[in-house]
Amino acid sequence: MELFNDLLKASACSVLFFAFYLLVLKKLTFFKLNRFYLLATLILSFLIPALNITVERQVAQALSIAEEVATFDQTAQTEAMPTEFTALQTSPVAPSFDWFSLLPYLYAGIVLILVGIGFWQLISLLWHARSNQKTTCGLKLVVKRSGFTNCSFFNYVFVDQERLTEQELAVLLRHEQVHAQQYHSIDKIIMMLAKAVMWFNPVVYLWDKALEQLHEYEADEATSAHFGSKEYASLLLRLAVSKSNTPLIHNFVKSPIKERIKMLFNSKSKNMKKLMYMLVVPIVLGLIWGFTVEVVEVSVSKELVKAKEETDPIIGKTIKGTVEDITAESKFFKTIHFKTNGKIYLINYMSFIKINIGDELTIKISSKKESAKIDENKKVVYQTPVYSMDQAFNANGDSLIVKPKIKKHAFLYEGNKARYATSKINEIERNSFGYATKIQLNDGTFSLIFDIGSLKTKAKSFKVGDEVLVKFIGEKLIAKNTYTSSKLIAMYSQPKKVSVDQFNFVQ
Template structure:
């Protein structure tokens, strides 16, 4: 569909530029200017649709009165478009045959046929040039008394010497030398490509005819100035009577319509002042640029910040009631400061109705729900806690200590570890038998002799990420496996793949398979709800039905959403970070994390406590550094937004999280990213391996290991093995 829109825009540009040529330029005798116009506007027609500019226009909208619990405003009309990077609306086909699907195949089939035919003609033409005789002025004479004659291709001139007199031959060579010196044949090759791409557009054939006519006018003008206008016109008429077959790629001396060429010879030269007419094409260019490249997005004016003053505060009050939300979470209706707050509590916190508590609020979730596709309802916000104390001041959040493991399990049961290569055993032929990895505590040995690889990109001391199965404990803290699935260097520049095992556990895109089967996305539930307006970067995972966008703007049910990163799930749902929702009533809601549920037709926005900003030091690199971070009181790992490209592994007992593959998390105003990130809920620690921690452009830490203690709000940098 993107290709179809591009071709339609190119065709529209050709029509406008050619109409301008016919109306204002065709009868002018500035033949060189006309040629340059046809060449440049042809290129512009292809180039302009490739540009894309987004212009945001702020619209001031009167805001209705706000009520705490809910308010209702008219919803925008649903926009039925598919989640692709174009603005074309998709209408489901009514017939069994989908013409939209067949169009690309039809187009490319005919385009290839047209190009092949042109190349065949070019090959035939080149075949005749092998017997050329070099003459003066760089021309090569090719004797030819049948087919196309008295014509030229670049510096090759095909001449019927039998029927041409010496004087006529001299005139013809002068004429064809103009074509050769001005490289008119290059224009013909360009038109050959244009016709192959736009074979369906009749204007491109008229364009080629006009281009050829300008070539002949230019050559006629220079030749007649040498031999005389009347004599030259007589020769044209004489040879036109004997004109023979022609080729589309050559410049024929007497190609029709000969009447227009003779008429142009006797026309008065155009006044130089008329060259100003060429500047009138600039408005046409401006119309095409504004119409095809500029996308205007209306943004409601934002008058206030959305931050809730409750976030980051300690609420002292009484549990009014408890609602079971799921087996993983319960809701507390908490009375404090004369209001009732709905707070999501952790399942391991034991509280009863009437208990007096002190709860630290670290976030909030708002739900924007579309009701009957006619109204929007803002539901009562639900808050999240980072800490809770009883009346005695004792913390209610207690967890066991975490134990170090040699490896972890992914959802597909494959084992996973990151360690350093300590030893590589090779046979006499240089092929690797075993690779040893050691993380300072555990040793992993992989027998890979059956892979018959030299693993030349892996060296002792390199960091490596391994995925495997079939491990055996052969001694204390030492495991052996003959079933390595994959090994990657850290950073992920090199890889070693066991093709026999890899396809059982992972898709070709690197996603984990479920129960040995590749994931099959469901029917596109977003097709009638989402339109992509713009984005800076895009990455597709078609087998997963996932589209990742960076710095993107989308429309959801007529509501504009923009975010730093957006992930679209074909089977239904949207997740976004650092997002804003511009509602049709003029309200603007900003969230650190935003989710859209297709089945429930709701937005869920999450806000988190943010500390006051202050300027910090510049970049810090390497191990041995420590310092303080500005984090809100009692921040915990439970409510940290995270993202990982390769995998997310959650320990179901301890509920710790391990992220891998371009892993990213948000610590309020700090961004952390790395090859691997470990969220230790037990000790309230965040550890980043081979990554960075930064605050916008003010503060940056870069090290092999960055350990952040959320309880003390401090960081440490280390080497991986120290």
């Protein structure tokens, strides 16, 4: 279903880009810029959904919790193969036919048919171009009395010479020469492929007509400048009865004649209006942010913790000592002068915590910062670093004075960027055959919803209320504190109950 999600996103992009063209750019006479805009935004409509940008926001976490999770994960990986994990298990059941599985094949079949029709029309054009050729002004003239006439494809021009005077033929050839020089036929082939891929999107057909109209405006502008607007407009009206239904060619009078003649006599847009094209930048950035950027919270890695420990050996460590002095930094904070192993450390703490001079404490250091003050000469003087405590116990270590403040996270990251979390099963949805299709977890703060219909498992070993460890990738934030994923790697019961092999469910 990921393909259909990307196609829907591409359709949404195309709607916004084309709406901007209709509302802002269509009336401008910068035909080349408008053509470039339509081609560039068409390609962007397909590229933006294909991007996947993950913005990782590092969040500080208590070291004790990180160590506990890392230790548990390491134990799980070393012991999972021979013993002690309960995983989602598959069991043989009667085969059932999934009609939704036909959708990708149906879509692909329609795409192939449309592409085949387009290439058949291309082959037909090349077949007609084989005979009765003569070259003039870099164009290859193909004399043709019926079917598609007075039109071009690349540098092949199909004309009905018997119905044109020499002057009219010269005007037509000049017009078609512009099409050939500007490679407008490449645009037609691009649109043929775009319509085949996004055949369900009505905007892409309007896009094709708008681009073809720009081709004609561009050719009309160059031709009328050479022969005169009035003479050129009269030729357009005279040949308006000749039309063709072949989408790959540029017919001299295929586009709406009224709009083309009106555009011939319109005043040119001022160059200052080119700044209006810059307005599309916020649209592009908004679509990229909305469809491709995913912000996830990442706990501080072991490497960062190790680097911190190497910078200051007591950060993350537990030290024992005596409170030598206490100074009040503000109404809410105080600093203790803590003596341990003959050294004095300055440690901040909240004023409401009861700590007295002479107390013997066991303190766990969480972080530090450099304290600075300005002396009488207005020079900055750096004092001894000031530390923050994560936990503090009395000397015996049996009475907790300062409790750690731990921020909860929906999931953590492994070294291979897989996510993992410990939570409880809140809900299990099953279909009429007993297969588990959706499992929802909730730890009291965060919800994780897993779409596991493709795994074909009944998950008999799990029930609502079980505590589990899950590993997964490809999560998406769908609401506050709620993530969903269709790529569950594994799920284990907690605590360990049954000895089975570890399963991997990435498909």
